[in-house]
Amino acid sequence: MGELANCSRCNGLFLKGSSTVCPECRKQEEKDFHIVYAFLRKKQNRTATVEEIEVETGVSERQIRQFVKQKRLHPVHFPNLSYGCEKCGAAIIEDRLCDSCKESIQKGLHVRERNASLEAKKEQQEREETNRTYYSW
Incomplete structure (x- = not known):
């Protein structure tokens, strides 16, 4: 059985399984992902930067970079997507x-x-x- 944990987004209590967020926040993340992905699927938006995506979709930069880090959005297909190096914060597209x-x-x-x-x-x-x-x- 899962252990009791606080959601990393809303700080609410939930039974921790494979996710670090509660079911409600997980649904919101999925919704945000579909919004971002739908935006990027349009040919003219494929080269958009993270900042442009944030402005157009309303999804936070942190969340967009998390999608890239989780390999849900691939920089191969969208060349201007990146996330920060865990040590210095420089923009990277693979590894940690x-x-x-x-x-x-x-x-x-x-x-x-x-x-x-x-x-x-x-x-x-x-x-x-x-x-x-x-x-x-």
């Missing part, structure tokens, strides 16, 4: 992070791995030095 943030994370991981490797070598050398036996005659 922009290329710049991915690159900085990769660099950080490489530096950490290199430092761990150097630390391991240093510890190994210290162990070898302490295990040496010296003989004097």
